[in-house]
Amino acid sequence: MPGTIAPPEIELIIEDFRGGGGGGGRPPDGGDDGDDGDFDRQRRRQPVSSRRFSTGIAIAMVSILMFFMAMASAFLVLHHGSHVWVAVHLPRILWANTAVLLGSSFLLERARVRFSQGDDRGFRKLWSVTTVMGFLFVAGQLVAWRQLAAQGVYIASNQASSFFYVFTGAHAVHLLGGVAALLFVLLRDFEKSQISVSLAAELTSYYWHFMDGLWIFLFALLYLGK
C-alpha cells in the first residue's frame, strides 16, 4: 500500500535488530576505514576507555597554551607600543626556581623509568621528591614576589610589573594543578580507580613537562622583554 508511513519490511528489520537476535555479534563492515584495531578491542565491554584521558589532557594543554599566548601577545603589543616602559629588575631567585623545576622534571622521568623496571618503592620515593620540588618552586615564586614588594615594586606599579605578577600568578595556579595530579598519583588507591598507575603517571608527566616548558617560555619573555 503506497503512502503508509512505515511499511512492514522496515518494521521487521528494526524489531529484528532490537530484539537482540542471533547474528547481533557480527562486526560491522568497517574494515576499510582504519578506525578499528586495538582501540576497538580495548574498549569492548570496558566501562571507560583510557584513551579519553590522554586526548583530554592533550586538548586541555592546547587550551592552556592559548590562554598564555593571549597574555604573551598582550605583553608584546603593550611592550612594543609603550614609550615609557619601565623594566622590572627580576629577582635572582627566579634562576634557582627554574633550576628546581627543571630538576623536578628530570626526577619525574627517572621515577617513571623506575616504575617500568618494576621498582615500586624507588618510583614512589622519586615521585615524592618531585612533588616536594613542585611545592618548593611555588614557594620560591612567593619569595620572588616578596622581594619585589620589598623593592617597592607592586602589581600596579607599572605595566611590566603587572605582567610579571599576572604571568607568575597564572602559571603558579596551573602548576598547582600539576602538583595536585602528582599527589593524586601518590595517594590514590588505584585498585578502585578506572585508570592504571602507569597511565596516571604518564599523563601527569606530560602535564608537568608542559608546565616546565611554559615557565621557561614565560621566563624568557620576561627576561628578554626587559
Next chain:
Amino acid sequence: MVTHDGDANQPETSRGRFVSRFLFSTDHKVIGLGYLWLALVSVFLGMAMSLVMRIHVVWPGAHIPFLAALGNAPERYTTLPLLHGSLMVFFVLTAAPQLGFGNYLLPLQIGAREMAFPVLNLCSFWVSVVSLFGMTAAFFTGPQQGITIWIVSVGLFLAAALCSAIIFSVTAIDLRAKGMTLPRMPLTVWAWLVNAILGMLIFSILLASCVGLLSDRIFSTRFFSAATFLASQTTNAAANPLPALWQRLFWFFAQAEVYIAMLPCFGFVSHLIATFSRKPVWRERLVVLALCAVALVGFCVWGQHMFSSGLNPFSPLVFSVLAASLGLPSAILVVSWFATLWKARIHLNTSLLFALGFVSLFLSGGLSGVFLTRRGLTSQTGGEDFVAGHFHLVMGVAATFAVLAALFFWFPKLFGKRLNESLGKTHFWLTFAGVYCVFMPMHWLGLISQSAKNAGADLSSIAAWIGPARSFITAGIVITVFAQGIFLINFLWSLLRGERVKEDNPWRATTLEWSVGSPAPQDNFGDREPGVYRGAYEFGVPGVGEDFIPQHIAPDRVAKAN
C-alpha cells in the same frame, strides 16, 4: 580526576531521588536538558529587555514600573543592552545549540553510553548556572560593583565552556561506537566537534582578557588602561574609544563567537534538510570540509586584524562578514542546502520551515554584509543601526531559527511528545514576518542617518522619516514577542498534554538516536553496544522497502528485507 557514575543503574532511594535524578545527575541527557531550560529562561529574559529598550527609544519619558524602582540613572539604561547581549550571546546562542542539544544528542548519535567526563560535565553545568545568576545580579547592584560581578560571571562561564569544549572533543574523538567512522558521522556531530575545537581555542583567549580586566579593576593594573568597561556599552561607542589592546583581545573572541553560534546551526540545517527532503546531503564530505573551513577562517581572519594596525571596532566585523557570507565555505553550505532540496519531495513541516527560515535569514544577512564592506558606512556612528540590524539578523535571529528547527525536530526524542504543528506554523510565519519588519528597517535607518551626515542633505525631511521608522520597528518587536508567546504556549502545552509519539522513529530518520525509545532510556543503548554499518544520510535508496536505511541496520538484514 573524574569518577565514573557507578551508581547510575542502582535502585535509588525515594528520598534524594529528585536531587540525584535531576539536579546532580551526571547523565548527559539530564545535563543537556538543563542547558536547554537555561537557554529558554534566558531568551525570554533577554527578549523582555529588548522590548524595554525599544519602548525607551520611542517614548523616552515613558514610566516603566520595573525600571523606575531601580532609579533612573543613565548607567542603569546602559547596563540593559549589556545584560541583553550577554544573556543572549552566552546562554542562548552559545549554550542552546552546542551545550543543550549537543549534550543530549552527541552520545546518542555516535552510539556512546555517556559524555567523556560526566562529573566534570555536571560541574560545568552548575558553574554556568552560577554565572547566569551572577550576570543577572550584576544588573541589580550598582554599576561599579556590578561590572566586577559581571566580569567574574563571564569568566566563570568561559571556564565552564572550556571544560565543555574539552569534553565534547574527547567524546566525539574517542567514544564512538563500533563502525562509526569519521565519514559516517552525522553532520551535526561534525559541527559539534569542529565547534568544540574552535571554542577551546577562543574561550581561553577571552578568559585571559577577563583575567587582565579583573586585575585592572581589583589590583588597579593598567592592562586596558583606566577606561571603564561600561564606556564601551554606551550607544555612542565611537565617541569613547576603548584602549587598543582590549579591542584586539575582545574582538578576537567576539569575531569567532559568531561562528561558535553558527556552526552547530549549519549542522542542524544540513541534517534537517536532508531528512525532510528524503535525499542524501549534497556533497557531504565537501560540507564537512566547509564546516572545518568556517572554523579555520573564523579563527584566522582575526589574526589578520590582530597584526594590522586598523583599530576601527567595526572592521573585524567586516572581515567576519566577508568570511562568513561571501567566503567559499558559506557558499558551499548554501549550495549544498539548495542542491539537497532540488527536485526533492519536501515534507514541509514546522521544523523544515524554521530551517528554511534560517537559510533565508543567513542569505539576507549576508547580502546586507556586502554593504557593510563599504568603508564610509562602517566608520563612526552612522552605520550603527545598520550594524545592529545586520548583526542581529545574521547571528541572533538566524541562529535562533536553527535552534527552533532543531527543537521541533528532536522534541519527540527529548520528551516523547510532539509539538503542535498548526501552532508551530503560526509561530513561524509571525516570527518570520516580524524579524524582517524589525531588522530590515533598522538597516534602512542606518543608511538614513548616514546620509544625514552628508553635506547638503535635507535634514528636516530625513528627521521626519526617523520617528515613524522607529515606531514601526517597535511595533514589529511587539508582534514578534507576541509570537513567542504562541511558542511558549505550544511548548508547555505539548510538554504536559501533547500527542504522544507512538513509533520510535517518527521522522523516519537514519541516525542512531532514533533506534532507541523516546525519550531516550537512561542507559542509552542498554547492554548492547550499537554497531554502525553505513553513512548517516542513506535516503532514497532504491530497492529497499522504505526510502531510507538507518545507520544501525546490517547489510544482510537489508538483503533479507528485500
